[in-house]
Amino acid sequence: MLWSERMVVRDGVRLVCRDWGGLGHPVVLLHGLAGHAGEWDVPARLLTRRFRVVAVDQRGHGASDRYPHDVSRSAYVADIAAVIDQLELERPVLVGQSLGGHTAMLTAAAHPELVRALVLIEAAPGDPNPQTPKDIGTWLGSWPIPFPSRQAAVAFFGGGPVGEGWAAGLEERDDGWHPRIDRDVMVASLADNAQRSFRPAWRHVTCPALVVLAQSSFISESDIDAMLEQRPETRAMSVPGTGHDLHLEQPEALHSMLLGFLEDLT
Structure with missing residues (x-):
């Protein structure tokens, strides 16, 4: 194991982090909805050559508390502020994929003094969409739980590095492989996104x-155009031949992009 487990407790909720160490400026990695900190293992190993790296199992996910009493967007944000404080990470760069990117953005907007820079991977502020929680609930409900084997889970999640990454978030029990999430908690975590726009928060990001x-992005062209219009100094890049889980599909290509951006901050 190249990382050590660190625990942060905020408002009674236990958050588990993978602390990869490293001597450089801190980087905090945030997974997407229904994900886990282990998704970042390959990028984390690469980044530790130059940076101090911490990957977080966010509330309701992975090794962290599975049934938190609050799954609002503000609770997720307060968690990251607590991780920064309790692990003594001085103005880290926040890197988040999908809903983890959304959390990173909201944290940078709410706590500009805590965040040095922001990387959004397949993430955008977005407008309210009441259908999103329903769609996610349907997708999670389609999982054949328990999976009879890890190989069956890999195949269900699409095979290859994406399937392996999702299957790595499961836990083995006597009757098969189970997710380390709860469907209802995941659906509730999207309630705020279903009800209001977070575009104002993007405008308040100063870093x-x-x-x-x-290449096959979940983010619409109109959303990207709006983001760049509101913050024209923002860099935007694309990874060829990838889908929404590009951090699993092409971690080396992502690392190169991250490294170029992070080196320009020094």
Whole structure:
């Protein structure tokens, strides 16, 4: 194991982090909805050559408390502020994929004094969409739980590095492989996004920002155009031949983009 487990407790909720160490400026990695900190293992190993790296299992995910009493966007943000404080990470760069990127953005907007820079991977402020929680609930409900084997889970999640990454978030029990999340908690975590726009928060981000998109992106062109219009100094890059989980598909290409952006901050 190249990382050590660190625990942060905020408002009674236990958050587990993978602390990869490293001597450089801190970088905090945030997974997406229904994900886990282990998704970042390959990028984390690469980044530790130059940076102090911490990957967080966010509330309701992975090794952190599975049934937190509050899954609002503000609770997720307060968690990251607590991680920064309790692990003594001086003005880290926040790197988040999908909903983790959304959390990173909101944290940078709410706590500009805590965040040095922001990287959004397949993430955008977005407008309210009441259908999103329903769609996510349907997708999670389609999982054949328990999976009879890890190999079956890899195949269900699409095979290759994406399937392996998702399967790594499961836990083995006597009757098979189970997710380390609760469907209802995941659906509730999207309630705020279903009800209001977070575009004002993007306008309040003051730190340097990089947006990394997949070739087959979940983010619409109109959303990207709006982001760049509101913050024209934002860098935007795309990783060819990738989908929404580009951090699993092409971690080396992502690392190169991150490294170029991070080196320009020094």
